[in-house]
Amino acid sequence: MLLPLAIALLSASDLSQDLQARRSRLMSELGPQSLLILRGAPERIYSNDIEYEYRQNSDFYYLTGLEQPGCTLVLMPGNTARREILFVPEKNSAFEHRNGRRITAGEATTLTGIATVYLTGDFEPFLETILSGDAYRKDRRDARPADFDVFLKAVRAGEAKLAVVLDQPSRVTAPVNPALEFANALRDRFPGVSVRNATPLVHALRQVKTPLERKLLTESVEISVKAHLAGMRAAKPGAHEYTVKAAIEQVYRDSGAIGWGYPSITGSGPNATILHYGGSNRRMDSGDLMLVDAAANHRYYTGDITRTYPVNGRFSERQKDLYRLVLEAQTEAMKLAKPGALPRDLHNKTVDVIKEGLLRLGLITDANGDQYRAWYTHGSVHYLGIDVHDVGDPAVPLAPGHAFVIEPGIYIREDGLEALPKTAENLEMITKVKAAFEKYRGLGVRVEDSFLLTEDGLQRLSAKVPRTVEEIEAFLK
Numbered sequence: 001m002l003l004p005l006a007i008a009l010l011s012a013s014d015l016s017q018d019l020q021a022r023r024s025r026l027m028s029e030l031g032p033q034s035l036l037i038l039r040g041a042p043e044r045i046y047s048n049d050i051e052y053e054y055r056q057n058s059d060f061y062y063l064t065g066l067e068q069p070g071c072t073l074v075l076m077p078g079n080t081a082r083r084e085i086l087f088v089p090e091k092n093s094a095f096e097h098r099n100g101r102r103i104t105a106g107e108a109t110t111l112t113g114i115a116t117v118y119l120t121g122d123f124e125p126f127l128e129t130i131l132s133g134d135a136y137r138k139d140r141r142d143a144r145p146a147d148f149d150v151f152l153k154a155v156r157a158g159e160a161k162l163a164v165v166l167d168q169p170s171r172v173t174a175p176v177n178p179a180l181e182f183a184n185a186l187r188d189r190f191p192g193v194s195v196r197n198a199t200p201l202v203h204a205l206r207q208v209k210t211p212l213e214r215k216l217l218t219e220s221v222e223i224s225v226k227a228h229l230a231g232m233r234a235a236k237p238g239a240h241e242y243t244v245k246a247a248i249e250q251v252y253r254d255s256g257a258i259g260w261g262y263p264s265i266t267g268s269g270p271n272a273t274i275l276h277y278g279g280s281n282r283r284m285d286s287g288d289l290m291l292v293d294a295a296a297n298h299r300y301y302t303g304d305i306t307r308t309y310p311v312n313g314r315f316s317e318r319q320k321d322l323y324r325l326v327l328e329a330q331t332e333a334m335k336l337a338k339p340g341a342l343p344r345d346l347h348n349k350t351v352d353v354i355k356e357g358l359l360r361l362g363l364i365t366d367a368n369g370d371q372y373r374a375w376y377t378h379g380s381v382h383y384l385g386i387d388v389h390d391v392g393d394p395a396v397p398l399a400p401g402h403a404f405v406i407e408p409g410i411y412i413r414e415d416g417l418e419a420l421p422k423t424a425e426n427l428e429m430i431t432k433v434k435a436a437f438e439k440y441r442g443l444g445v446r447v448e449d450s451f452l453l454t455e456d457g458l459q460r461l462s463a464k465v466p467r468t469v470e471e472i473e474a475f476l477k
């Protein structure tokens with residue numbers, strides 16, 4: 001049973017208009033005295049002189065839609081013209097013969113909506129000139145020097161801001177982020193500028209998906225749905241985990257997706273209790289549960305779906321006990337996913353449900369404290385988007401345009417009791433839960449769906465993957 005997959009082709013102008021709107025919102029937040037510099041991701045070595053498949057930096061992609069390495073974006077909100085400037089690598093026939101075409105300035109403009117495109121070699125003289133307080137003109141056809149007046153006045157007054165976007169939240173003990181290091185070096189050299197971290201501004205924008213982004217994420221999850229169904233059909237007693245993984249990833253590429261949004265997790269039997277199980281060589285037995293956590297990267301948007309199902313098509317009673325509990329936790333949290341709620345409200349609901357259930361099953365002796373953490377070992381809500389664990393401030397209440405998952409799980413890992421710190425309370429608990437632990441030992445269950453909150457309510461984008469015990473058993477029959 002293949003679900004029909006309708007992916008309308010997106011016109012370049014839909015994308016470039018959306019990109020222009022994103023940059024325009026960012027520029028009004030930055031203010032006229034700012035100059036934002038954002039460079040694309042560097043290429044990275046896989047082995048000897050072979051590079052990894054290139055992946056663009058997420059913030060850079062969000063603002064430019066460019067997948068090509070070597071590009072730099074500059075935003076100057078105070079300019080009268082040339083508010084957006086893109087630097088792209090020069091055309092080079094020999095290089096392109098080996099490594100593929102580079103986009104031309106004209107193509108870059110069509111794709112990004114940025115009218116002013118200079119070459120990478122112009123970046124240095126451009127910065128040098130502007131930060132020294134002079135107007136930059138590449139040639140006489142360039143716009144008037146007065147374009148830069150607001151920013152140049154700020155430089156001369158010592159009030160100019162050099163805005164940077166950082167890959168990850170910098171901790172005090174972490175090595176300095178290259179973008180920050182670069183900005184700090186410029187600040188030290190040019191007395192008129194100070195450095196400003198614009199990461200929260202960009203990430204606040206990314207937290208609320210535009211209509212185009214919602215469409216792309218929906219398409220991406222449709223591909224992942226199809227992939228999960230293919231994986232479910234491939235899982236059989238005697239087959240290997242890698243066969244399930246291959247069936248899933250085959251669907252991604254065959255649907256035109258770039259590939260996976262994160263490495264596929266295909267864990268059977270005890271491997272289902274490993275949260276980020278990366279292997280896939282185990283042979284599946286009848287009686288195993290199979291945990292699959294996988295989703296495609298389609299046009300730089302990634303959903304996130306987890307299903308756990310019996311390899312032989314029928315849940316055993318002990319598997320049903322855990323499965324139904326995890327499902328109930330997710331269902332109850334879904335009911336709270338409304339505008340105004342906080343992600344932690346949803347997570348806390350899954351905790352309440354799971355605590356009650358674990359107590360009922362005899363796996364903990366106290367539903368008030370933290371005993372549940374022995375079996376429920378992770379958070380259950382994160383945002384989705386260009387990154388599978390997308391950026392966003394969890395202190396901001398849920399609102400239309402937010403995309404996220406709810407993914408409770410229970411893992412009765414083989415050494416689950418041994419691993420507990422030997423406190424007096426734990427020792428007492430261990431004695432009392434021993435029998436239940438032996439009953440459920442080795443089982444891991446997680447259920448995860450991708451959601452989009454819209455003006456009309458909550459959409460479960462991954463709704464077409466069987467989810468209840470009955471739906472799963474009927475599908476696997």
Ligand SMILES: [Mn+2]
Nearest residue numbers: 304405407448
């Ligand atoms: Mn997830």
